[in-house]
Amino acid sequence: DGGITQSPKYLFRKEGQNVTLSCEQNLNHDAMYWYRQDPGQGLRLIYYSQIVNDFQKGDIAEGYSVSREKKESFPLTVTSAQKNPTAFYLCASSIPGGGNEQFFGPGTRLTVL
Amino acid sequence: EDQVTQSPEALRLQEGESSSLNCSYTVSGLRGLFWYRQDPGKGPEFLFTLYSAGEEKEKERLKATLTKKESFLHITAPKPEDSATYLCAGYNYGQNFVFGPGTRLSVLP
Numbered sequence A: 001d002g003g004i005t006q007s008p009k010y011l012f013r014k015e016g017q018n019v020t021l022s023c024e025q026n027l028n029h030d031a032m033y034w035y036r037q038d039p040g041q042g043l044r045l046i047y048y049s050q051i052v053n054d055f056q057k058g059d060i061a062e063g064y065s066v067s068r069e070k071k072e073s074f075p076l077t078v079t080s081a082q083k084n085p086t087a088f089y090l091c092a093s094s095i096p097g098g099g100n101e102q103f104f105g106p107g108t109r110l111t112v113l
Numbered sequence B: 001e002d003q004v005t006q007s008p009e010a011l012r013l014q015e016g017e018s019s020s021l022n023c024s025y026t027v028s029g030l031r032g033l034f035w036y037r038q039d040p041g042k043g044p045e046f047l048f049t050l051y052s053a054g055e056e057k058e059k060e061r062l063k064a065t066l067t068k069k070e071s072f073l074h075i076t077a078p079k080p081e082d083s084a085t086y087l088c089a090g091y092n093y094g095q096n097f098v099f100g101p102g103t104r105l106s107v108l109p
Helices: none
Strands: A004-007 A012-014 A019-025 A031-037 A045-050 A053-059 A064-066 A076-078 A087-095 A108-112 B005-006 B010-014 B019-026 B031-039 B045-049 B054-059 B062-066 B071-077 B083-092 B098-099 B103-108
Touching: A004 A087, A012 A019, A019 A031, A019 A087, A019 A108, A045 A064, A076 A087, B005 B083, B005 B098, B010 B019, B019 B031, B019 B083, B031 B071, B045 B054, B045 B062, B071 B083
Parallel strands: A012 A108, B010 B103
Antiparallel strands: A004 A019, A019 A076, A031 A045, A031 A087, A045 A053, A064 A076, A087 A108, B005 B019, B019 B071, B031 B045, B031 B083, B054 B062, B062 B071, B083 B098, B083 B103
16 A cells, blocks of 8 residues: 555653654655644745755754655654754655645654753 | 635534535645545545636535636435545646645544
8 A cells, every 4th residue: 555654652851862754656756855843833844855865944843853865764863953843744745746645654753851 | 925824723514514615825836736635544535636717616515616716526325435625636737746734524424
């Protein structure tokens, strides 16, 4: 079955630690996205990538970093510089351009202790 | 600044009680208006894309419509399994999606 997987589902981190969230897709999509979701707010874009080895900052990129070495993978690192990292993180992919729908992964809930 | 708002924030319906959810948008160069369904603790699931004012799309008990300023998601005779948060998002010329905060729908048996 084609789809997007995210791991882990739940993640706990101590303050001052970096942590990497995994996102893998086998839909053969060129575009991939990372969003953050907080209660009562819409999804906010962290980073996106339209093609391998290229990515762009979204609206709230500070304190996060990404890489796109393979078409299938788009890992997100939450660094210690992110002031409020506790949130639900969603990865998505799509065919780039033209407003094609995004397919979302199941999400990772990160809690900073 | 591009913005999407949704109302109401939460809606409670009895099974079979039809209603509508509203999505108002100010998105420069709107290239598409998307509706998603999100169950608690899960990723959003795509429902519809609308591209131009006057367009309508239907899927089971759901119908989405689009005007120049807003979109509606009409729910006809809802069932408890329709309970979820419904998100709308505008896609702009910057090739980014702008999401609204969602409407949390509860359908009581």
